[in-house]
Amino acid sequence: MRNNIVEVRVVSPIVTRGFRKASDLKALEYTGVTVSHTEIATGPGSIESEFEAAVSVPGTVAEVIRAEAEGVDAVIIDCMGDPGLRAAREVATIPVLGPCETGMHVAAMLGHRFSVLTVMRRLRASFENQAAVAGLASKLSSVRSVDIPVLELEADLDRTKEMLIREGIRAVEEDGAEALIFGCTGLMGCAASLRDGLLARGIDVPVVDPIPTAVSIAAALVRSNLSQSKYTFPLPPEKQLLGYDDIRLPRAIAAE
Amino acid sequence: MRNNIVEVRVVSPIVTRGFRKASDLKALEYTGVTVSHTEIATGPGSIESEFEAAVSVPGTVAEVIRAEAEGVDAVIIDCMGDPGLRAAREVATIPVLGPCETGMHVAAMLGHRFSVLTVMRRLRASFENQAAVAGLASKLSSVRSVDIPVLELEADLDRTKEMLIREGIRAVEEDGAEALIFGCTGLMGCAASLRDGLLARGIDVPVVDPIPTAVSIAAALVRSNLSQSKYTFPLPPEKQLLGYDDIRLPRAIAAE
Amino acid sequence: MRNNIVEVRVVSPIVTRGFRKASDLKALEYTGVTVSHTEIATGPGSIESEFEAAVSVPGTVAEVIRAEAEGVDAVIIDCMGDPGLRAAREVATIPVLGPCETGMHVAAMLGHRFSVLTVMRRLRASFENQAAVAGLASKLSSVRSVDIPVLELEADLDRTKEMLIREGIRAVEEDGAEALIFGCTGLMGCAASLRDGLLARGIDVPVVDPIPTAVSIAAALVRSNLSQSKYTFPLPPEKQLLGYDDIRLPRAIAAE
Amino acid sequence: MRNNIVEVRVVSPIVTRGFRKASDLKALEYTGVTVSHTEIATGPGSIESEFEAAVSVPGTVAEVIRAEAEGVDAVIIDCMGDPGLRAAREVATIPVLGPCETGMHVAAMLGHRFSVLTVMRRLRASFENQAAVAGLASKLSSVRSVDIPVLELEADLDRTKEMLIREGIRAVEEDGAEALIFGCTGLMGCAASLRDGLLARGIDVPVVDPIPTAVSIAAALVRSNLSQSKYTFPLPPEKQLLGYDDIRLPRAIAAE
Amino acid sequence: MRNNIVEVRVVSPIVTRGFRKASDLKALEYTGVTVSHTEIATGPGSIESEFEAAVSVPGTVAEVIRAEAEGVDAVIIDCMGDPGLRAAREVATIPVLGPCETGMHVAAMLGHRFSVLTVMRRLRASFENQAAVAGLASKLSSVRSVDIPVLELEADLDRTKEMLIREGIRAVEEDGAEALIFGCTGLMGCAASLRDGLLARGIDVPVVDPIPTAVSIAAALVRSNLSQSKYTFPLPPEKQLLGYDDIRLPRAIAAE
Amino acid sequence: MRNNIVEVRVVSPIVTRGFRKASDLKALEYTGVTVSHTEIATGPGSIESEFEAAVSVPGTVAEVIRAEAEGVDAVIIDCMGDPGLRAAREVATIPVLGPCETGMHVAAMLGHRFSVLTVMRRLRASFENQAAVAGLASKLSSVRSVDIPVLELEADLDRTKEMLIREGIRAVEEDGAEALIFGCTGLMGCAASLRDGLLARGIDVPVVDPIPTAVSIAAALVRSNLSQSKYTFPLPPEKQLLGYDDIRLPRAIAAE
Missing domain, CATH: 3.40.50.12500 (Rossmann fold)
Incomplete structure (x- = not known):
């Protein structure tokens, strides 16, 4: 610091x-x-x-x-x-x-179970896998998508926000979510409008904006002086690496 | 604020x-x-x-x-x-x-799986139940205890720290922990000495001091403007309450 | 005895x-x-x-x-x-x-998976947490509510029973329940009418009345000479307790 | 009745x-x-x-x-x-x-987690499968065996009881059991001696004698007027059956 | 060979x-x-x-x-x-x-989560139990049935195939399946028509025909020179067996 | 073909x-x-x-x-x-x-629970994560390592094989494995010697050589005309990609 x-x-x-x-x-x-x-x-x-x-x-x-x-x-x-x-x-x-791992843990703390609101349906398996690896599978209610590609999210921002509200309501009312988290960092900044849209329907759940x-x-x-476990994530051993000249590992601290 | x-x-x-x-x-x-x-x-x-x-x-x-x-x-x-x-x-x-729910989520983020080091064996079931409710059962390696009552932890602080190191090493080597968390807030302040003791044995794992x-x-x-979900935790309804005059619920915000 | x-x-x-x-x-x-x-x-x-x-x-x-x-x-x-x-x-x-822990175990024995029919939606998280602690999360199909406060259940008992039948049918047909359990002991005595209502629709599932x-x-x-494990639930140690003069712990049997 | x-x-x-x-x-x-x-x-x-x-x-x-x-x-x-x-x-x-399904549910209610003490090691997978089907996998600490065939359990009953005590202690101290259940109904009647043997070591856990x-x-x-769900277990349809003349299905109550 | x-x-x-x-x-x-x-x-x-x-x-x-x-x-x-x-x-x-155990493992490998399409609703619990024993409960999206008895599947094969397509679409769109498996070997040969029906709706998922x-x-x-573990499945011991003269166990290889 | x-x-x-x-x-x-x-x-x-x-x-x-x-x-x-x-x-x-996903499913089919024998301890979390994503966490008994880097496995092949036998025996006797799988494809060809070593100790478990x-x-x-679900794994959309000129996506088949 x-x-x-x-x-x-x-x-x-x-x-x-x-x-x-x-x-x-x-x-x-x-x-x-x-x-x-x-x-x-x-x-x-x-x-x-x-x-x-x-x-x-x-x-x-x-x-x-x-x-x-x-x-x-x-x-x-x-x-x-x-x-x-x-x-x-x-x-x-x-x-x-x-932001996914972090946001899922925060959402789990705040609201019993959470849903992910993402951009494309094809990402569902990935979020379910990430929840499984984080140990949070039982906390993930559903993955819902607005079906808008990342680079087009801002093209019609009103529609994006409207879709988020629609899917957010469904996540709560149909899937059992009690907190929501964006499933794309391109949605950063949309949390307030989503929360307002949900409150207008009487739904008071936290919206985790992951970044x-x-x-x-x-x-x-x-x-808190905390960082990832080096027992879990030791420095890789030094060895041959072809084709990635821009990557230079830090000097070998004692790897495992 | x-x-x-x-x-x-x-x-x-x-x-x-x-x-x-x-x-x-x-x-x-x-x-x-x-x-x-x-x-x-x-x-x-x-x-x-x-x-x-x-x-x-x-x-x-x-x-x-x-x-x-x-x-x-x-x-x-x-x-x-x-x-x-x-x-x-x-x-x-x-x-x-x-601190338990929070610390368990943080430990899970930092180190794949974690063990709890607590004061008395009788608390094991409670920690396993808390992990189950938090959705983190698969991340809890073990609960180990130093067998010293809370109010006596500081009576012989060196022994307390020594016991923490012994049980911490066992948690890593026998139970598969890759991060540790104190199972009693009375242990606040012992994280540095535990971490040193583990490093002396070549074990580099984070120690979460819960408070x-x-x-x-x-x-x-x-x-981040986040708080617990009021959908999960709505204000209790107003009703008769005998014998707890010191508790006065906040004015009824629209409960569910 | x-x-x-x-x-x-x-x-x-x-x-x-x-x-x-x-x-x-x-x-x-x-x-x-x-x-x-x-x-x-x-x-x-x-x-x-x-x-x-x-x-x-x-x-x-x-x-x-x-x-x-x-x-x-x-x-x-x-x-x-x-x-x-x-x-x-x-x-x-x-x-x-x-009655919750007991009834959930009995319902799980009788019918593969069960749903809880309770009074208020806000209790859902609590039932899911109780199932998790009992180790029965995979047996809980859903928690459904009739949306009637406890002290009003008997005010219009016919409506209460009608709502129970409606939610019971949904629990079986939509959520996959194969047994039902009341999620409020204030519903004691309603099992026969719920079971009749379900049978009238051709649904033959047990209804566990918890008390x-x-x-x-x-x-x-x-x-059977069985009681809770004193290894799990040892007598609390003797110590200072302010403000609960009506609670007097039984004489200390050897606590752990 | x-x-x-x-x-x-x-x-x-x-x-x-x-x-x-x-x-x-x-x-x-x-x-x-x-x-x-x-x-x-x-x-x-x-x-x-x-x-x-x-x-x-x-x-x-x-x-x-x-x-x-x-x-x-x-x-x-x-x-x-x-x-x-x-x-x-x-x-x-x-x-x-x-007795297995029933006993496992009872043991789970009484003591957080339980171990099964059975006759032969080869039965372990079967007990783990039964726990999985009952939804109680997270409550099963371990399956231990005394390595004595069923029909020889009474040949040297003292040795049988001694082995039960030895494995029961290990189940508690090494595997984390807080209740025990016999894994063979041929052990009926041995609960009191097992419990005494454990108490002699200061271990106060319930022993479920399954029958x-x-x-x-x-x-x-x-x-309680309860029986298995006929929704889960409807009467089998009437059809050809070769070689089991001693089995005559009850008259067809409306099968599903 | x-x-x-x-x-x-x-x-x-x-x-x-x-x-x-x-x-x-x-x-x-x-x-x-x-x-x-x-x-x-x-x-x-x-x-x-x-x-x-x-x-x-x-x-x-x-x-x-x-x-x-x-x-x-x-x-x-x-x-x-x-x-x-x-x-x-x-x-x-x-x-x-x-074919169930094998097909479930194959379906899980191919498509994240799978549904079973079977003949009668009453088989649902059995498939969920089999998935639990196989360790694949988290991969089973749903069990759906066409409500046609086994011996009548071919009586109106077109209707059977039509029903499979209808339930297959629901499994994907409502239950989250990303692969399908037949829940009755009597459906052998229907995979191609089911797959075509799904593709016509734009759904490209594998259909596992179990046999x-x-x-x-x-x-x-x-x-690969592999067979079931004889540690898990040792030869049964030799003993009295009444009423099954057609069963003659292979000569005792050393049982456990 | x-x-x-x-x-x-x-x-x-x-x-x-x-x-x-x-x-x-x-x-x-x-x-x-x-x-x-x-x-x-x-x-x-x-x-x-x-x-x-x-x-x-x-x-x-x-x-x-x-x-x-x-x-x-x-x-x-x-x-x-x-x-x-x-x-x-x-x-x-x-x-x-x-080979990991495939081998884990095969091992789970053959032997109730399996352990992974790998090269370095640091890979344990990775195997546990892979088992979680495959839905097979409950089938993974343990991950054990021989502590020999990949490129040195053949330097002293006898020692490698000896270490495999030692860890394989422990996996069965201490961790509850009933099948084994190599956790490094560099161990290809060692299955027969491992199996012989285990049989010499009376342990008859399958050894899955993953490749x-x-x-x-x-x-x-x-x-069987089966391949991965294109619903789970649709072709990526066409878009800008810097620095990977050797990767040319196949012509766009209709992506989702």
């Missing part, structure tokens, strides 16, 4: 510049917390499949290594697929957080 | 004055976060059984209502049994956190 | 006198089994929230201690939240049964 | 006459409950494998049909493999109980 | 001759694999209940023993209840496969 | 040439099945961490696309981390199998 200020680095694992707006991230800062940002150099324009998540990982790992080298205090991977989360935790000692939540939780971990 | 400072109230659900030291709580404050404290007026001297947890609840609920009335931003119940957590969430709109962790997570939730 | 007759004490954890009718309890007696009854001295008028359940516990524990002192053979806590079940088991050596069932199961445990 | 007396029929699914002693069953009777008994006409000498359990089923089903025809009130299948339990429930309207427990639970179900 | 050809024996556990057509089994053969067939001598005309499954087991076990004695390489039990699977595995060293799939998986196990 | 012969392509997701020997793969062929092989162009020398698994994925996906373009019938990813399995399934219509098993299961799926 420099000057007793926690710096949280948001790494957007896509190559589309400007998708994540600086002003939106600035708005997440508060007393004692600053937010910095970067995108990746190689990878997909957006992430809506397992394939795109996979090709975003090498670039993401490179950015996580760079963030720690620059003295950043914690890193958040800016995609609800948490691409590269486990690989990145191996190459860093600072906390690396995925803002992950920023504050990351800062909390830093303040 | 007053002056952009988050005030977290720690409610110790026991009647033993001075067990929780002001200086220890002061040490948990950081930029943007203050910590206040209170004990309860009626209840047990310490909590080591389901019975004692139960009789601590009415007093705890009274303190949570008072905290919100005083403008506090979040409340933490200072016992790993999380006594009264669900009742308190019904009577408050500010976040109410239990400090809950303070920072509570502040994170306040900064 | 006196004169080879099992006495089962039903403790209604509310302060509303007359809600539980003596004649209704009398009807539960059979050869070799008598039923006695008491309410609590301090606590809520009825129980429809976690808060009300919590404030019913100290009075309930006091009654359980008294029951054992009076030579009663087993105790049933007369509320489907099983308030104070675990605390009461610590302070007694005679079997203490919760009558718990009475007969309690007597069965007494006849 | 005849003369307000519940008759429970114990069906021993083996062809070895005299293995189950009349006096032992007589001892299970109490006010309002009588116990009758039969063995099967075709099948194995004892049951220690899935094969033997399977060939005991047709004879068992025949006995269950006969019991109901004779006016018996409830049937218990006298083997911890619960052979033919589901088939028998289809052909009867009176309650049919398996006595099933008798009292069966009587409780009869007193 | 004779001449490097795997012989898979399909044992139909029913006494209805001609139900399983030789030409249909012939069509399952391919390079390196032949299929032989037999029915059982005693048992039911078809299997639609737990009772009928039970009485098919002794005859099935006899056929499995005979198959191994004849030099067959693997056996498939031709019923989705997998009747006698575990007993048969004890008496054989060659692989014995149940053809089990044949190819059985051959795969033989080629 | 060309000439009615199934071609299975084994893709080794490492850049170390010659680690996988052609003769060893040749030995896996049998009547009707040929095996071809390739390594990847970019990625790690071996895989012993989440990081190395991640950087092997882009190259693996490229090889899977190439395999289908070349007319191959099925692909196996030659690493027990199943790296890129889900991404590869999106870009292919032929079956893509991971041979996956080859035969892949061929079985091809013979």
